[in-house]
Amino acid sequence: MSRTLPIWAVCLGLGLGLGALIGTASAREDVVLGLSQNRVQINANFDGSEILIFGAVKREAQIPATPLEAVITVAGPSAPVVVHRKARRVGIWVNAETVQIDSAPSFYAVATTGAMHSVLSYTEDLRHAITVPRAVRSVGAEAEDPASYTEALIRIREADGLYATLENAVVMEQQTLFRTRIALPSNLTEGGYQVRVFLTRDRQVVSQLDTIIDVRKVGLERWLFALAQDQSLIYGLLSLVLAVLAGWGASAGFRLLRG
Amino acid sequence: MQIYLPIAEVSVNFFTLLGIGGIVGILSGMFGVGGGFLITPLLFFAGIPPAVAVATSANQIVASSFSGLLAHLRRKTVDIRMGVILLVGGLIGSGLGVLVFNWLRALGQVDLLVRLCYVIFLGIVGALMLAESLRAIRRARGGRVPSKPRRQRNWVHTWPLKMRFRTSQLYISAIPPLLVGLAVGVLAAIMGVGGGFIMVPAMIYLLGMPTKVVVGTSLFQIMFVTAFTTLLHATTNHTVDLMLALVLIIGGVIGAQFGTQIGLRMKAEQLRVLLASLVLLVCGKLAFDLLLRPAELFVIGGVGG
Numbered sequence: 421m422s423r424t425l426p427i428w429a430v431c432l433g434l435g436l437g438l439g440a441l442i443g444t445a446s447a448r449e450d451v452v453l454g455l456s457q458n459r460v461q462i463n464a465n466f467d468g469s470e471i472l473i474f475g476a477v478k479r480e481a482q483i484p485a486t487p488l489e490a491v492i493t494v495a496g497p498s499a500p501v502v503v504h505r506k507a508r509r510v511g512i513w514v515n516a517e518t519v520q521i522d523s524a525p526s527f528y529a530v531a532t533t534g535a536m537h538s539v540l541s542y543t544e545d546l547r548h549a550i551t552v553p554r555a556v557r558s559v560g561a562e563a564e565d566p567a568s569y570t571e572a573l574i575r576i577r578e579a580d581g582l583y584a585t586l587e588n589a590v591v592m593e594q595q596t597l598f599r600t601r602i603a604l605p606s607n608l609t610e611g612g613y614q615v616r617v618f619l620t621r622d623r624q625v626v627s628q629l630d631t632i633i634d635v636r637k638v639g640l641e642r643w644l645f646a647l648a649q650d651q652s653l654i655y656g657l658l659s660l661v662l663a664v665l666a667g668w669g670a671s672a673g674f675r676l677l678r679g
Numbered sequence: 680m681q682i683y684l685p686i687a688e689v690s691v692n693f694f695t696l697l698g699i700g701g702i703v704g705i706l707s708g709m710f711g712v713g714g715g716f717l718i719t720p721l722l723f724f725a726g727i728p729p730a731v732a733v734a735t736s737a738n739q740i741v742a743s744s745f746s747g748l749l750a751h752l753r754r755k756t757v758d759i760r761m762g763v764i765l766l767v768g769g770l771i772g773s774g775l776g777v778l779v780f781n782w783l784r785a786l787g788q789v790d791l792l793v794r795l796c797y798v799i800f801l802g803i804v805g806a807l808m809l810a811e812s813l814r815a816i817r818r819a820r821g822g823r824v825p826s827k828p829r830r831q832r833n834w835v836h837t838w839p840l841k842m843r844f845r846t847s848q849l850y851i852s853a854i855p856p857l858l859v860g861l862a863v864g865v866l867a868a869i870m871g872v873g874g875g876f877i878m879v880p881a882m883i884y885l886l887g888m889p890t891k892v893v894v895g896t897s898l899f900q901i902m903f904v905t906a907f908t909t910l911l912h913a914t915t916n917h918t919v920d921l922m923l924a925l926v927l928i929i930g931g932v933i934g935a936q937f938g939t940q941i942g943l944r945m946k947a948e949q950l951r952v953l954l955a956s957l958v959l960l961v962c963g964k965l966a967f968d969l970l971l972r973p974a975e976l977f978v979i980g981g982v983g984g
Contacts, residue, residue: 464922466683467690504978512969514791515978572977606681606690607726641685641922648686648917656913659738659921660906663928667745670932 449479449488451617451629459634460604460613462641468606471633473615474599484621488595489532489539491550491618494602494633496527497611503569519569523557526609527582530555531589531600541623548618548625552583581605610636686920687731693926695725700739700927704934707743708750709942710879710894710954715740715872715905716801716961718927731920734912737905738924740873743931744902750939751895758846758892762899764853765860765878769904772864777911780869794965796869801962804880805955811884812951819948847888847896855886864904873901876958890947 456472473492501524507516530550532539545551558570577583582605590600604613612632619627637645647655680693699721703714715736722732751757838852859881867874875897882888882897913919942950 462683464683465681467681501979506973506976506978508972512791513971513973569977572975573979576975576977576979606683607688609688637685641683644921645685648913648919648921652914652917653910655921656910656919659913659919659924660741660909662921662925663738663742663906663909664745666925666928666932667742667935668749670746670936671749674936 449477449619449627451619451627452476452478453615453617453629453631455615455631455633457633458631459636460608462608462610462635462637463639464641466606466608466641468608469604470601471604472599472601473617474597475617475629477596477598477619477627483595486622488592488626489534489620490590490592490598491530491532491540491620492590492600492602493528493530493550493555493614493616493618494604495525495555495614495616496609496635497613498523498525500524501573503573505569505572517564519558519566521556521558521570521573524573524577525555526611527604527613528552528555529584529586529602531586531602533588533590533592533598535587536585539620539623540618540625544620544623544625548616548628550616550618552578552585580607582607604635608635682922682926684727684731684920684923686918687727687735687923689726689728691725691727691923696923696926697930699725700743700930701934702930703739703927704743704746704931704936705938705941706934706957707740707898707931708747708935708938708940709945710875710938710950714743714875716797716876717957719872720961720964727920727923730916730918731923734909734916734918735920735923735927737873737908737912738919738921739927739931740905741902741909742924742928743935744873744898744905746932746935747939748895748898748902750936751898754895754943755846756892757895757899758844758888759896759899760842761844761847761849761856761886761888761892762896764842764856765863765896765900766903768857768860768862769864769867769874769900770907772861772866773868773904773907774864775861776865776868779865793869794969796866798962798966798969800866800877801958801965804877805958805962807884808880808951809955809959812948812955815948816952819946844888847886847892849886849888851886859885860900863900867904868908873905875901876954879954890951894942 453473453475456474457469460469460471471494473494477488501521503519503521504515505517505519506513509516530552536551540550545554549555549557552574553570556570556573558566574583586600586602590598592598613635615631615633617629618625636642647658681690682693682696683690699718703718703721706714706717718736718739719729719732722736723729727735748757838854840852840854841850842853843850859878863874863878863881866877878897878900879893882893883890888896909919
């Protein structure tokens with residue numbers, strides 16, 4: 421926190437300065453954003469991480485009467501996902517039906533200043549794909565009840581801590597300063613994590629800002645991952661050599677112990 | 680203490696993994712089974728993705744079976760000649776098994792087939808072993824200890840291509856061991872295990888090998904078959920997690936040494952009762968999973984393409 425405060429101050433100062441320079445579109449409200457870290461490094465000790473997302477609202481005009489709200493989303497890289505539904509066939513439970521969900525983020529968190537329905541209208545949610553069910557896209561599934569598959573995916577990933585809806589988790593001060601903390605779980609995949617900040621007034625989005633947090637493996641983790649992908653035969657042989665060495669080492673070690 | 684696994688892409692407790700490796704290592708040393716039928720479900724519980732769990736456990740089995748094998752080699756309880764013949768069959772079989780596996784995957788429902796294979800084979804093998812070894816214990820308690828181990832003579836002893844297996848004190852045809860290796864190889868590829876739990880009883884009851892050489896010889900064959908499997912997984916699916924394998928191996932090699940010592944101090948019948956109970960336990964758990972209504976009716980499959 422102590423490390424991040426100066427950056428925050430710089431951001432705010434810069435934002436205000438820019439605002440003073442432009443000084444035209446009077447009704448506009450813009451987001452000036454800061455992050456406690458713009459990259460997450462996964463090393464051998466990685467056990468989840470927490471990012472602090474904070475910022476300020478830059479405006480020329482008077483603060484309008486209707487309160488300002490903020491909605492912040494963090495989304496991991498998206499990929500198609502296969503979901504199976506089990507059913508009883510001849511006495512045993514089997515994967516009876518399969519639906520492919522076109523695109524689902526590997527991680528998704530949405531934090532707001534208030535209850536979702538009071539800060540965001542349905543149409544705005546549709547337009548910007550903000551809430552968790554909107555962030556998971558499923559079109560043209562041929563199952564009987566395709567919605568239940570999407571619901572199941574969200575339910576399972578919420579239980580795993582991969583999807584989260586955090587209402588009232590964003591603190592907004594004097595309609596100008598806002599901040600929130602988003603916990604990233606330990607089972608994180610690599611890629612660019614998109615951070616979006618929406619400012620809403622009267623449930624309508626009045627301003628939006630996007631940025632990316634880079635999540636990647638470093639050091640030994642990076643090296644092993646790259647080797648496994650690019651030089652798989654060498655990687656396979658290396659794992660066998662290590663296995664045989666370990667087996668021999670243990671055997672020899674125990675013989676020494678017994679004299 | 681948490682450790683992040685680069686291929687599995689999850690963070691898991693270091694000591695949990697060490698413990699899993701240790702338990703499986705002890706079993707490996709005691710019974711000459713690779714422990715794949717146990718380590719794979721245990722890794723699922725620890726939160727490792729199934730594809731990574733299967734591939735990495737193959738790598739860990741290489742290490743623990745090699746460690747156990749060395750201990751048996753020093754005691755000269757490995758029939759290398761028999762092992763090589765089983766291995767030739769095993770490699771051909773696992774190649775065939777991979778073909779069958781891919782064919783079934785194209786048809787869908789390969790998960791179900793794998794589970795059913797587990798339930799059926801673990802059930803049959805476990806029940807037969809338990810019944811036989813309990814009979815043997817009762818015979819021994821009755822005080823009528825046979826002066827010479829009974830030499831089993833059944834139909835496999837009448838086949839051609841006879842070979843002498845000195846360590847096993849057998850003079851039988853090479854075709855039955857080759858077929859045993861082949862069958863185990865096919866099943867191993869389909870079920871993703873070393874196949875020791877099928878091979879050990881097959882060697883005792885089908886080939887009539889003495890129990891004390893069965894374990895070492897089985898370890899010999901398992902080591903090579905799982906090494907082959909590891910390479911296949913590493914080059915085709917990129918699912919072998921070296922970091923995970925290393926932690927499991929550290930636990931496993933230590934466990935295997937203890938297991939070998941325990942195994943040498945116990946009576947063969949007791950050893951077989953224990954292994955049979957364990958096999959039946961795993962079988963029961965898998966059967967229940969198939970029969971009971973699951974709490975969550977939906978499962979997320981692999982990432983689609």
